[in-house]
Amino acid sequence: MPKINNFINKIIQGDALSTLSSLPENSVDVVLTDPPYFLDKMDDKWSYDVVNNKKNQQTIKSLPAGMRMDREQGKRFYEWYIKIAKEAFRVIKPGGFFFSFSSPRLYHRMASAVDDAAEFLIRDCFIWLYTQNQAKAMSLNHVIDKMDASDIAKKKLKEKLKGWKTPQIKSCFEPIVMAQKPSEGTFVDNIIKHNVGLFNTNLRIGDNMFPSNVFTVNEINEIIDKAFLISKPTKKEKGNYNTHQTVKPLAICEYIIHLSTFSPEAIVLDPFVGSGTTAVAAKKLGKNYIGIDSSPEYVKIAEQRLKELDGRRNLNEAEVEKSRGQLNIFNLAKLDYVRT
Numbered sequence: 556m557p558k559i560n561n562f563i564n565k566i567i568q569g570d571a572l573s574t575l576s577s578l579p580e581n582s583v584d585v586v587l588t589d590p591p592y593f594l595d596k597m598d599d600k601w602s603y604d605v606v607n608n609k610k611n612q613q614t615i616k617s618l619p620a621g622m623r624m625d626r627e628q629g630k631r632f633y634e635w636y637i638k639i640a641k642e643a644f645r646v647i648k649p650g651g652f653f654f655s656f657s658s659p660r661l662y663h664r665m666a667s668a669v670d671d672a673a674e675f676l677i678r679d680c681f682i683w684l685y686t687q688n689q690a691k692a693m694s695l696n697h698v699i700d701k702m703d704a705s706d707i708a709k710k711k712l713k714e715k716l717k718g719w720k721t722p723q724i725k726s727c728f729e730p731i732v733m734a735q736k737p738s739e740g741t742f743v744d745n746i747i748k749h750n751v752g753l754f755n756t757n758l759r760i761g762d763n764m765f766p767s768n769v770f771t772v773n774e775i776n777e778i779i780d781k782a783f784l785i786s787k788p789t790k791k792e793k794g795n796y797n798t799h800q801t802v803k804p805l806a807i808c809e810y811i812i813h814l815s816t817f818s819p820e821a822i823v824l825d826p827f828v829g830s831g832t833t834a835v836a837a838k839k840l841g842k843n844y845i846g847i848d849s850s851p852e853y854v855k856i857a858e859q860r861l862k863e864l865d866g867r868r869n870l871n872e873a874e875v876e877k878s879r880g881q882l883n884i885f886n887l888a889k890l891d892y893v894r895t
């Protein structure tokens with residue numbers, strides 16, 4: 556089995572499952588990932604090109620990708636993700652953490668896959684809260700129009716059902732399952748031996764608040780911002796060449812990594828790294844990363860983002876120095892680095 560040093564600070568192009576199986580056991584501190592959800596009858600050969608191709612929208616043609624219901628998709632996701640979670644469990648150190656983004660609709664399958672895969676302890680569900688999203692509920696007037704009924708009957712039915720739409724209200728949160736590999740001995744034994752297993756409660760969220768499992772990256776209102784705001788995404792953080800469609804805000808990855816990695820040498824692994832957000836966040840915090848993605852295009856984008864960080868790092872060295880010892884992300888929102 557190759558040594559972990561062969562993989563550190565690299566973005567590897569390959570399939571998550573097979574690449575994970577080549578990593579040594581008990582070698583990474585945290586897995587933080589945002590996997591594909593296999594919406595729209597996709598199998599585990601998921602790709603944006605296929606999802607976005609209108610020809611593949613067979614179940615309900617009028618619905619855009621990601622909005623169709625298929626009872627099998629959750630099951631298929633579960634069966635595949637249990638294999639990913641098993642490998643994640645193997646490579647995570649004792650006491651290490653597994654964070655996985657999900658969707659409200661498929662969260663139960665993801666959490667169960669992680670729970671059933673090995674001996675992970677499901678410890679929490681983090682919530683990324685937002686207010687802006689496309690409402691997915693549909694009016695059914697087009698169905699009524701096709702009914703075998705008189706125009707008057709159709710008109711009456713439409714009036715009766717005015718405002719009544721398909722049961723899909725605006726989705727305003729993203730759940731993140733949080734699991735931990737059991738510690739060896741006590742929490743203290745484990746952190747002494749493996750440098751992982753506790754949360755950094757020196758970190759602050761909102762207006763100097765104790766870290767919470769709810770966070771937002773956009774101002775909502777005074778009370779919510781005081782309790783849950785981490786920091787706003789900047790325009791430049793994605794890179795204007797970044798064609799990935801589901802780039803996560805950097806601040807979320809930084810928050811989670813900052814909370815869960817103790818060692819300066821901690822290794823953060825993302826087996827579905829996409830355009831590299833997890834890796835960029837780990838690097839910004841001075842930690843090590845390993846990224847995996849099956850798409851050569853996204854691997855290049857991730858590498859470019861990481862390269863650009865090197866340039867910014869030098870420019871911002873003075874700010875980094877200033878931020879050392881300060882723990883409040885809210886007050887440091889304008890800085891590129893957040894360190895304890």
Ligand SMILES: C[S@@+](CC[C@H](N)C(=O)[O-])C[C@H]1O[C@@H](n2cnc3c(N)ncnc32)[C@H](O)[C@@H]1O
Pocket residue numbers: 569570571572589590591599600601799801802803826827828829830831832833847848849850853
């Ligand atoms: C939701 S995206 C991750 C986006 C990422 N969080 C970001 O901020 O850019 C999921 C990624 O998984 C990758 N992917 C899909 N199937 C894969 C597989 N079997 N192995 C590795 N990567 C895969 C896709 O190419 C996609 O970039």
